Amino acid sequence: xxxxxxxxxxxxxxxxxxxxxxxxxxxxxxxxxxxxxxxxxxxxxxxxxxxxxxxxxxxxxxxxxxxxxxxxxxxxxxxxxxxxxxxxxxxxxxxxxxxxxxxxxxxxxxxxxxxxxxxxxxxxxxxxxxxxxxxxxxxxxxxxxxxxxxxxxxxxxxxxxxxxxxxxxxxxxxxxxxxxxxxxxxxxxxxxxxxxxxxxxxxxxxxxxxxxxxxxxxxxxxxxxxxxxxxxxxxxxxxxxxxxxxxxxxxxxxxxxxxxxxxxxxxxxxxxxxxxxxxxxxxxxxxxxxxxxxxxxxxxx
Ligand code: PSU
Ligand code: MN
Numbered sequence: 001x002x003x004x005x006x007x008x009x010x011x012x013x014x015x016x017x018x019x020x021x022x023x024x025x026x027x028x029x030x031x032x033x034x035x036x037x038x039x040x041x042x043x044x045x046x047x048x049x050x051x052x053x054x055x056x057x058x059x060x061x062x063x064x065x066x067x068x069x070x071x072x073x074x075x076x077x078x079x080x081x082x083x084x085x086x087x088x089x090x091x092x093x094x095x096x097x098x099x100x101x102x103x104x105x106x107x108x109x110x111x112x113x114x115x116x117x118x119x120x121x122x123x124x125x126x127x128x129x130x131x132x133x134x135x136x137x138x139x140x141x142x143x144x145x146x147x148x149x150x151x152x153x154x155x156x157x158x159x160x161x162x163x164x165x166x167x168x169x170x171x172x173x174x175x176x177x178x179x180x181x182x183x184x185x186x187x188x189x190x191x192x193x194x195x196x197x198x199x200x201x202x203x204x205x206x207x208x209x210x211x212x213x214x215x216x217x218x219x220x221x222x223x224x225x226x227x228x229x230x231x232x233x234x235x236x237x238x239x240x241x242x243x244x245x246x247x248x249x250x251x252x253x254x255x256x257x258x259x260x261x262x263x264x265x266x267x268x269x270x271x272x273x274x275x276x277x278x279x280x281x282x283x284x285x286x287x288x289x290x291x292x293x294x295x296x297x298x299x300x301x
Contacts, residue, residue: 007068051293121292127166
């Protein structure tokens, strides 16, 4: 048996068959500094509620998989030190050993699917890192999208990655990549990139329908929705380029590797932009939460 616990709010929504949106917790523990991480997590949950769905933030607390966190649990997780970063490889081990860990995109998809939740909103997915031809650093998020039937609403892949290679791998894995209401892919902190999107949809109902049809056809896996950051909050790719280059250079000089790469880069970019990257990150996650709620509502119809 899996030790699993539903928050009171999520348990009620499940009983009522009401729409639920899964939310990840790595963004809280490894993606943003305290106290903005906790404030953002609360706002994102409120955004989901305001749009008519129930938020389910997912984490492992003391060996129990939590689907939905109570306010005090969210606060504690946001302040905790040395929380594990859980992906497909380590979630079961964390539960088995009574550990506490935050769920990445891959782990949140697995947990959401276990709980019968079909939609998940986050910031940016992991992907193929620059220099992956040497490091082999490719996020487990990509393969998860290929095998677990959850629609993930993101602002694209994080611009610290090798974006063309990331989208090539998604194509190879047969993952639908759907830009929302524009023809080009967004690039996390930037609303646009130079890459055309493989697919475009303008309506949450179509996104919901496509996931249903995929599953009905026996096609494994989910969909990646790439929802552009609101224009007022974006940082253009031109402005970001020198900052990302510097952060990547520092990561290399300092020998940062494996799971530590993404948190290191996000932290340095926050410092180098005087916090502007965080403001943008908050705006895009909230935007994704609202679209995620619309898709979850459409899926229930
Ligand atoms: N997006 C953010 N902040 C984050 C992440 C995504 O805005 O911290 C996290 C997600 O949990 C994603 C993970 O799954 O980074 C990818 O890590 P890696 O590159 O090590 O697979
Ligand atoms: Mn990695």
